[in-house]
Amino acid sequence: MKRERERMALALAEAEAAAAEGEVPVGAVLFDAEGRLLAAAHNRVRSLNDPTAHAEILALRAASARLGTSRLEGSSIYVSLEPCPMCAAAIGFARLKRLYFGAYDPKGGGVEHGPRIFDQRSAHHRPEIYGGIAEARAKKVVQAFFRERRRVEQG
Amino acid sequence: MKRERERMALALAEAEAAAAEGEVPVGAVLFDAEGRLLAAAHNRVRSLNDPTAHAEILALRAASARLGTSRLEGSSIYVSLEPCPMCAAAIGFARLKRLYFGAYDPKGGGVEHGPRIFDQRSAHHRPEIYGGIAEARAKKVVQAFFRERRRVEQG
Numbered sequence: 001m002k003r004e005r006e007r008m009a010l011a012l013a014e015a016e017a018a019a020a021e022g023e024v025p026v027g028a029v030l031f032d033a034e035g036r037l038l039a040a041a042h043n044r045v046r047s048l049n050d051p052t053a054h055a056e057i058l059a060l061r062a063a064s065a066r067l068g069t070s071r072l073e074g075s076s077i078y079v080s081l082e083p084c085p086m087c088a089a090a091i092g093f094a095r096l097k098r099l100y101f102g103a104y105d106p107k108g109g110g111v112e113h114g115p116r117i118f119d120q121r122s123a124h125h126r127p128e129i130y131g132g133i134a135e136a137r138a139k140k141v142v143q144a145f146f147r148e149r150r151r152v153e154q155g
Numbered sequence: 156m157k158r159e160r161e162r163m164a165l166a167l168a169e170a171e172a173a174a175a176e177g178e179v180p181v182g183a184v185l186f187d188a189e190g191r192l193l194a195a196a197h198n199r200v201r202s203l204n205d206p207t208a209h210a211e212i213l214a215l216r217a218a219s220a221r222l223g224t225s226r227l228e229g230s231s232i233y234v235s236l237e238p239c240p241m242c243a244a245a246i247g248f249a250r251l252k253r254l255y256f257g258a259y260d261p262k263g264g265g266v267e268h269g270p271r272i273f274d275q276r277s278a279h280h281r282p283e284i285y286g287g288i289a290e291a292r293a294k295k296v297v298q299a300f301f302r303e304r305r306r307v308e309q310g
Contacts, residue, residue, distance in 0.1 A: 045248075046225065048220075049219050049220055049225050050216050050220065051219055051225040051227075051245060051248040051249040052207070052212055052216060052245050052248070053225075057207055060205075060207060061205050061207060064204050064205050064206055065203075065204055065205065067204075068204050069204055070204050070205055070208075072206075084244060085240055085243075085244040086241050086244035086245050087241075088240075089239060089240040089241035089244070090206060090241050093206040093241065110240075110244070114270075114275045114276075114277040115240065115265075115271075115272060115275050117270060122262055122263060122268065122269040
């Protein structure tokens with residue numbers, strides 16, 4: 001569990017970087033089977049003007065480009081928040097071995113909530129799934145962001 | 156219906172370009188509310204080494220970059236095949252007004268099959284959906300590709 005929490009701390013640092021940039025605070029890091037860091041990314045939907053620029057998508061694209069393959073078998077992704085359906089499906093296409101996430105997302109999540117992408121009969125690939133890693137801190141990062149946003153919006 | 160079929164013909168031409176490149180033959184075109192072509196793209200998962208490089212994702216990213224916004228309200232996307240869950244969710248994030256697709260995809264589709272992304276209570280946005288546009292030709296493009304692939308694989 002120590003290794004998992006250390007890696008999740010990197011994803012949380014990415015999430016905090018996103019928050020500082022005014023992006024929805026989600027971060028993701030990808031490790032290969034040998035434990036090498038392949039990619040680290042955070043949500044950049046606003047700054048890139050890209051509706052698909054979630055942390056997981058950016059990390060998957062960076063790691064795939066780096067390794068020269070669209071399949072990252074054996075790799076593990078650590079995400080600060082339960083992936084949405086788009087990112088969950090992308091994780092399946094990339095054939096990741098393990099998915100670790102921090103906070104659960106009952107509203108927008110697509111792994112343990114909503115469409116439960118990997119439970120679909122049509123899912124080509126299902127990674128091992130570990131939710132709630134460093135959950136308290138992961139929740140705090142998301143909650144702080146939305147509390148601040150409400151404060152700003154209410155003037 | 157004439158306009159819809161003409162636009163779908165562009166998406167099908169993109170799908171055929173994908174097939175010629177050895178990619179899964181799916182094409183997508185995006186039009187804004189005024190009927191201007193914003194983007195045209197086809198699947199490039201192999202050539203880009205990018206598991207997320209489906210036609211719809213590439214078209215959404217290109218149109219968003221061009222307009223300088225992650226929300227393409229009022230726009231319509233035409234896809235040769237029913238979008239997968241990843242692409243359906245991305246279409247929702249981009250707030251597209253209308254989704255037209257050609258062939259239905261019982262195995263991999265995420266709109267009328269599988270997780271039915273836009274029917275989820277957690278879906279933020281649901282476009283108008285029109286399936287089966289130029290369906291016969293759309294089906295042929297996909298079937299020809301997989302028939303050829305089986306032929307090659309069997310030697």
